[in-house]
Amino acid sequence: GQNIDQPTEMTATEGAIVQINCTYQTSGFNGLFWYQQHAGEAPTFLSYNVLDGLEEKGRFSSFLSRSKGYSYLLLKELQMKDSASYLCAVRDSNYQLIWGAGTKLIIKP
Amino acid sequence: GAVVSQHPSRVICKSGTSVKIECRSLDFQATTMFWYRQFPKQSLMLMATSNEGSKATYEQGVEKDKFLINHASLTLSTLTVTSAHPEDSSFYICSPSQGDYTEAFFGQGTRLTVV
Numbered sequence: 001g002q003n004i005d006q007p008t009e010m011t012a013t014e015g016a017i018v019q020i021n022c023t024y025q026t027s028g029f030n031g032l033f034w035y036q037q038h039a040g041e042a043p044t045f046l047s048y049n050v051l052d053g054l055e056e057k058g059r060f061s062s063f064l065s066r067s068k069g070y071s072y073l074l075l076k077e078l079q080m081k082d083s084a085s086y087l088c089a090v091r092d093s094n095y096q097l098i099w100g101a102g103t104k105l106i107i108k109p
Numbered sequence: 110g111a112v113v114s115q116h117p118s119r120v121i122c123k124s125g126t127s128v129k130i131e132c133r134s135l136d137f138q139a140t141t142m143f144w145y146r147q148f149p150k151q152s153l154m155l156m157a158t159s160n161e162g163s164k165a166t167y168e169q170g171v172e173k174d175k176f177l178i179n180h181a182s183l184t185l186s187t188l189t190v191t192s193a194h195p196e197d198s199s200f201y202i203c204s205p206s207q208g209d210y211t212e213a214f215f216g217q218g219t220r221l222t223v224v
Contacts, residue, residue: 004152030210042115042202042215043153050211087152095210097143101152 002026004100006088011106012078020073020086020103028093034062034073035087037102043087046073075105083107112136115203115216122193122223130188130219132203138183139205143213144176147200159186193223 003025012018024032031050035043049055049064049071061074073086085102092098112135122128132142141160145153157173159165159180167173177189186205190197203216 033213035213040200040218040220042218045212045214048211089153089213091210096155096158097213099152099154101150104150 002092002098004088004090004098006086006100006103008101009104009106011108012075014078014080014107014109016078017074017076018078018105020075020088020105022071022073022088022100024069024071024088024090024098024100026090026092026098029066030091030093030095032062032064032071033087033089033091033097034060034071035089037085037087039085046086078107080107080109111205111214113203113205113214113216115219117219118217119220120222122221124194124223125192127189127191128193128221130190130201130203130221132186132188132205132216134184134205134207134214137205137207139186140183140208141206142178142180142186143204143206144178144186144188145202145204147202147218153202156188190221193221195223197221198223 006022034046037043047062054063059076064071085104087102088100089097114133144156147153156171157165157167159178161183165178180186202218
């Protein structure tokens with residue numbers, strides 16, 4: 001079966017750096033996404049990786065290793081507004097999005 | 110990013126009634142529409158996929174007669190929850206696509222509560 005694993009919950013301090021990991025096992029691979037979702041709202045797009053390596057976008061960076069079935073989202077200079085759930089999703093060979101359960105990130109002052 | 114309008118954002122209905130949720134892609138033509146459901150603290154679960162002018166394809170375990178999907182135009186799709194029960198209470202999200210696989214766009218979501 002297809003599976004996306006990410007930690008359920010993480011806690012970090014305002015101003016610090018946090019890394020959220022995601023491992024996946026899917027039938028085929030056509031890109032990996034990271035989305036941010038605040039409670040009661042729809043997900044918002046953060047990043048897209050289809051080739052190995054690091055994609056940097058402001059305070060957020062995303063890394064992909066296809067051979068290891070592994071990605072991480074790195075958040076720098078954490079702000080209180082970054083408290084949210086972070087969803088990892090992979091497009092499989094049918095271009096269907098397979099979603100992880102999300103990582104709830106709690107930022108403390 | 111694309112502009113997607115989903116409404117209502119919140120709805121409370123009585124058991125046995127039907128609720129219609131609308132999803133509009135305002136600045137692009139959605140050849141495909143994905144409908145998701147999300148229970149508290151859980152991931153997005155794909156319910157069905159519809160292509161404009163065709164019948165929707167439902168995921169295993171999703172009753173097609175209960176969750177009616179209409180995708181009659183490239184800018185509008187509707188999901189109707191028929192004969193709603195309390196267990197149908199969930200967060201429903203639409204995701205229209207024009208075939209660009211580098212990003213997925215979402216509506217604002219609809220919080221359905223069945224009492």
